[in-house]
Amino acid sequence: MDTGEDRLLIPPPAVALTEPPGEAAGDPPRRGQQQNAGFAPWDDPAAVPLIEFEGVSKSYGETLAVDDLSLAIYPREFFALLGPSGCGKTTLMRLLAGFETPSAGTIRLEGRDLGAVPPHERPINMMFQSYALFPHLSVWDNIAFGLRRDRVAKPEIARRVDEMLTLVQLTGQARRKPHQLSGGQRQRVALARSLAKRPRVLLLDEPLAALDKKLRGETQFELMNLQEEVGITFLIVTHDQEEAMVLADRIAIMREGRIEQVAPPRRLYESPASRYVADFVGDVNLIEGTVTESGPGGVRVAAEGIGATLLTAPSDEAATGAPGCVAVRPEKIAIGPAGDGPPPAHNALEGVIYDYAYLGEYTLFRVRTASGHLIEASRLNRSRFDDNPLTWDDRVVLSFEADDAVFLDR
Amino acid sequence: MAPRSPAPKISRWRANLAAIPPYVWLLLFFLAPFLIILKISFSEAVIAQPPYSPVLSLSDGVSGLWAAVREFTFANYAFLAEDSLYIRAYLSSLTIAAISTALTLLVGYPIALAMARAPHGWRPLLVALMILPFWTSFLIRVYAWIGILKRDGLLNQVLLWSGLISEPLTILNTNTAVYIGIVYTYLPFMVLPLYAALERQDRALLEAAADLGSPPLLAFWQVTVRLSLPGIVAGCLLVFIPVVGEFVIPNLLGGSSTLMIGQTLWDEFFQNRDWPLASTVAVLLVLVLVVPITLFQRIQSRGGL
Numbered sequence: 001m002d003t004g005e006d007r008l009l010i011p012p013p014a015v016a017l018t019e020p021p022g023e024a025a026g027d028p029p030r031r032g033q034q035q036n037a038g039f040a041p042w043d044d045p046a047a048v049p050l051i052e053f054e055g056v057s058k059s060y061g062e063t064l065a066v067d068d069l070s071l072a073i074y075p076r077e078f079f080a081l082l083g084p085s086g087c088g089k090t091t092l093m094r095l096l097a098g099f100e101t102p103s104a105g106t107i108r109l110e111g112r113d114l115g116a117v118p119p120h121e122r123p124i125n126m127m128f129q130s131y132a133l134f135p136h137l138s139v140w141d142n143i144a145f146g147l148r149r150d151r152v153a154k155p156e157i158a159r160r161v162d163e164m165l166t167l168v169q170l171t172g173q174a175r176r177k178p179h180q181l182s183g184g185q186r187q188r189v190a191l192a193r194s195l196a197k198r199p200r201v202l203l204l205d206e207p208l209a210a211l212d213k214k215l216r217g218e219t220q221f222e223l224m225n226l227q228e229e230v231g232i233t234f235l236i237v238t239h240d241q242e243e244a245m246v247l248a249d250r251i252a253i254m255r256e257g258r259i260e261q262v263a264p265p266r267r268l269y270e271s272p273a274s275r276y277v278a279d280f281v282g283d284v285n286l287i288e289g290t291v292t293e294s295g296p297g298g299v300r301v302a303a304e305g306i307g308a309t310l311l312t313a314p315s316d317e318a319a320t321g322a323p324g325c326v327a328v329r330p331e332k333i334a335i336g337p338a339g340d341g342p343p344p345a346h347n348a349l350e351g352v353i354y355d356y357a358y359l360g361e362y363t364l365f366r367v368r369t370a371s372g373h374l375i376e377a378s379r380l381n382r383s384r385f386d387d388n389p390l391t392w393d394d395r396v397v398l399s400f401e402a403d404d405a406v407f408l409d410r
Numbered sequence: 411m412a413p414r415s416p417a418p419k420i421s422r423w424r425a426n427l428a429a430i431p432p433y434v435w436l437l438l439f440f441l442a443p444f445l446i447i448l449k450i451s452f453s454e455a456v457i458a459q460p461p462y463s464p465v466l467s468l469s470d471g472v473s474g475l476w477a478a479v480r481e482f483t484f485a486n487y488a489f490l491a492e493d494s495l496y497i498r499a500y501l502s503s504l505t506i507a508a509i510s511t512a513l514t515l516l517v518g519y520p521i522a523l524a525m526a527r528a529p530h531g532w533r534p535l536l537v538a539l540m541i542l543p544f545w546t547s548f549l550i551r552v553y554a555w556i557g558i559l560k561r562d563g564l565l566n567q568v569l570l571w572s573g574l575i576s577e578p579l580t581i582l583n584t585n586t587a588v589y590i591g592i593v594y595t596y597l598p599f600m601v602l603p604l605y606a607a608l609e610r611q612d613r614a615l616l617e618a619a620a621d622l623g624s625p626p627l628l629a630f631w632q633v634t635v636r637l638s639l640p641g642i643v644a645g646c647l648l649v650f651i652p653v654v655g656e657f658v659i660p661n662l663l664g665g666s667s668t669l670m671i672g673q674t675l676w677d678e679f680f681q682n683r684d685w686p687l688a689s690t691v692a693v694l695l696v697l698v699l700v701v702p703i704t705l706f707q708r709i710q711s712r713g714g715l
Binding site for chain 2: 097098099118119120121124125126128129130132133134135136145146149150193194197
């Protein structure tokens with residue numbers, strides 16, 4: 001292979017990065033970063049949080065499960081704690097439920113310190129991962145369990161239980177025992193039971209983990225609609241990023257007891273705060289380099305390893321001379337045969353197709369650059385026909401818009 | 411569709427075959443001896459070898475059997491009803507069995523709970539420790555209790571030395587000693603089924619009860635105790651049934667006032683050599699115990715409580 005031709009095709013354009021974007025280089029207008037413009041109390045300085053974690057730590061002997069964590073969750077929010085197993089997300093939820101006591105810090109609900117409040121007195125209910133349905137009680141009695149503790153009058157209990165059964169569409173199953181139900185039905189009983197007391201906060205511990213994929217997808221939307229209907233704040237713990245993105249208004253990515261980033265799904269995916277977040281949520285190409293220029297027009301990064309200079313969206317973290325990386329998602333990268341038409345204006349890399357996989361809705365290509373790096377690019381299969389077939393060892397040009405790549409310094 | 415049916419038929423036949431040995435066992439070692447005892451209970455005591463009459467003999471054929479059956483008497487049953495000693499012995503046995511079962515449950519439940527809540531790695535060791543006493547003779551262990559409980563025994567020495575008492579306590583040859591012996595001996599039979607029931611309990615259930623508003627003690631009652639009920643029933647029956655007929659412990663640790671049916675049975679059989687009456691006592695004991703056993707079976711077959 002002739003290395004001379006495999007180098008970056010196009011020299012970086014002579015765009016002054018101090019100029020505002022979208023004019024000089026003919027960039028498309030910047031995409032809005034705000035989704036769900038109607039509901040965003042976290043962006044409103046006047047909003048009062050429902051739950052506050054303040055410097056909360058939890059250690060088990062030597063290991064820190066939760067490490068000096070602060071977080072605010074707002075009323076009616078659907079909030080997701082997302083992370084790999086052992087990241088402390090379950091511990092954080094159990095701290096809120098009262099099953100664990102923090103080693104340090106305070107947890108407040110509606111401004112009240114929960115420190116001395118035992119679990120059975122907290123207006124918080126939990127849907128357990130194992131559902132934890134009482135096996136000796138019928139569906140009806142399981143749902144009524146919490147109401148009986150509240151000394152609710154009998155007719156009121158009956159009314160509330162029936163209401164819950166209707167909500168989760170289990171009216172016909174009221175007299176059954178948990179072991180007579182399917183997994184999906186059990187999950188709905190668990191949900192009804194935890195909602196029956198109308199808690200201020202509902203905690204969901206991997207609520208859909210035990211369901212098969214198809215049922216999970218349906219249930220996710222049901223859960224979302226339900227949350228809107230009952231108007232209760234939901235806090236969900238999950239390791240499934242798709243689940244978190246479907247359900248949550250905001251997602252906190254946790255790692256080793258700390259929060260890496262808290263943001264709405266779109267911001268999390270499109271503007272990750274760190275390599276870890278970028279890599280954990282979805283697929284990403286991370287190209288290491290050094291900042292050569294940074295301004296409101298973007299960040300120019302000399303990616304020595306791959307032998308190219310890349311331009312990304314502007315970043316406050318990028319200081320000239322600092323190391324960092326360019327993160328760009330596979331679907332943001334356009335792939336086309338080399339030498340076909342005029343080369344892209346910037347951020348173009350040449351390589352050969354090392355591997356590809358047809359996945360139905362899109363095709364994933366793994367392209368090997370002259371430097372030996374593998375870059376992933378995906379192409380949506382909009383048509384039933386492959387108009388532009390690419391196969392192994394084809395020479396291709398990869399390119400992406402500067403705005404579609406982000407600079408990450410950590 | 412035709413080839414579908416033969417295969418399950420064969421396997422069902424095989425499954426039935428596998429169920430035969432336990433029935434053969436029961437037939438040979440439970441039903442047959444019971445029928446012999448039952449027959450003797452309808453006989454009369456005589457000074458002969460064997461010490462009862464009539465003696466069934468298969469050599470005379472059906473007519474001989476019929477002749478023997480016509481000689482059967484209910485006199486022994488009538489005698490048991492007349493003499494209050496036997497009724498008192500039955501009632502006393504049932505009372506002692508009930509009290510000691512309750513005591514064993516009281517002592518055994520916390521032990522089983524602690525075992526079930528112990529770290530995973532410890533549990534096999536704890537179970538092994540629980541059954542470790544079985545490695546030495548039951549009789550020796552009961553004799554050891556004589557050494558502990560007697561007037562100048564270990565317990566009294568320790569209590570006197572510690573200043574808790576000034577006079578030695580009389581424990582040996584009282585019902586208290588019998589209770590101590592029974593609780594000690596039968597504890598594993600109570601703890602193991604309780605442990606089995608508690609160990610498989612999902613700890614999240616207790617948390618769920620707390621989460622739904624039950625304070626710790628109530629949650630313990632509603633969940634832990636409630637769900638261990640099959641274990642409680644199994645443990646209680648495993649203790650209660652053999653204790654009713656217990657002979658060795660009351661004989662060695664109990665006093666003259668300790669009245670138990672096992673002792674009565676022994677006396678009739680070996681002291682008075684009245685096999686028919688002893689058999690009658692035994693048959694009635696079985697009938698008394700059949701009630702709790704069938705109760706237990708019905709609960710179990712209904713799939714728990």
